[in-house]
Amino acid sequence: MQLNIRGKGIELTESLKDYAQKKIxxxxxxxxNIQQIDIELEVDKxxxxxxxxxxxxxxxxxxxxxxxxxxxxxxxxSIDLLIDKLDKQVKKFKEKIVxxxxxxxxxxxxxLHEILDKPEQESSAGE
Numbered sequence: 215m216q217l218n219i220r221g222k223g224i225e226l227t228e229s230l231k232d233y234a235q236k237k238i239x240x241x242x243x244x245x246x247n248i249q250q251i252d253i254e255l256e257v258d259k260x261x262x263x264x265x266x267x268x269x270x271x272x273x274x275x276x277x278x279x280x281x282x283x284x285x286x287x288x289x290x291x292s293i294d295l296l297i298d299k300l301d302k303q304v305k306k307f308k309e310k311i312v313x314x315x316x317x318x319x320x321x322x323x324x325x326l327h328e329i330l331d332k333p334e335q336e337s338s339a340g341e
Contacts, residue, residue, distance in 0.1 A: 215242060215249065215250065215251065216251070217238060217250075217251050217253070218250070218251070218252045218253065219231050219234050219235070219253045220253070220254055220255070221254075221256065222254055222255070222256035222257075223259065224257045224289070230289065230290075234253055234269075234293055237294065238251055238253065238271075238300075240297055240301065241273070241297060241300045245275060245304045245305075247275055248273060248274070248275050248304075249274045251274070253269065253270070254269075254270040254271075255269050255289060255293075257289075258285075266285070267287060267291070268283065268284070268285040268292060269283070269284050269285070269295070269296040270283045270296070271283075271300055273303075273304065275304070277311075280300065280304065280307070282296055282299040282300050283296070284296040
């Protein structure tokens with residue numbers, strides 16, 4: 215998985231990078247088919263705005279792209295909120311894939327049972 219972290223209007227310290235990397239592995243734990251994650255950390259310079267520390271992420275997975283944005287007064291809190299939001303979205307996508315596979319498997323089993331039961335019905339009808 216490729217991970218890109220960049221700052222906009224903020225000095226990206228090693229501790230901030232390490233924190234974001236550590237937290238993003240929580241998302242990767244749930245779904246292993248993630249190709250790339252881009253994280254952008256920025257500070258909005260609007261004085262009236264209380265939640266000026268913004269964390270954005272784009273996640274490229276097999277078959278889907280997920281975007282999330284969170285803001286708070288503290289960058290670390292913004293990252294935590296962002297990771298929680300990404301967790302929910304990635305879990306939802308993974309559950310959807312699992313349900314589709316189960317549905318397909320169920321259909322295949324049903325078709326197989328129909329095929330296997332048909333000759334018995336035809337032979338018993340001929341008697």
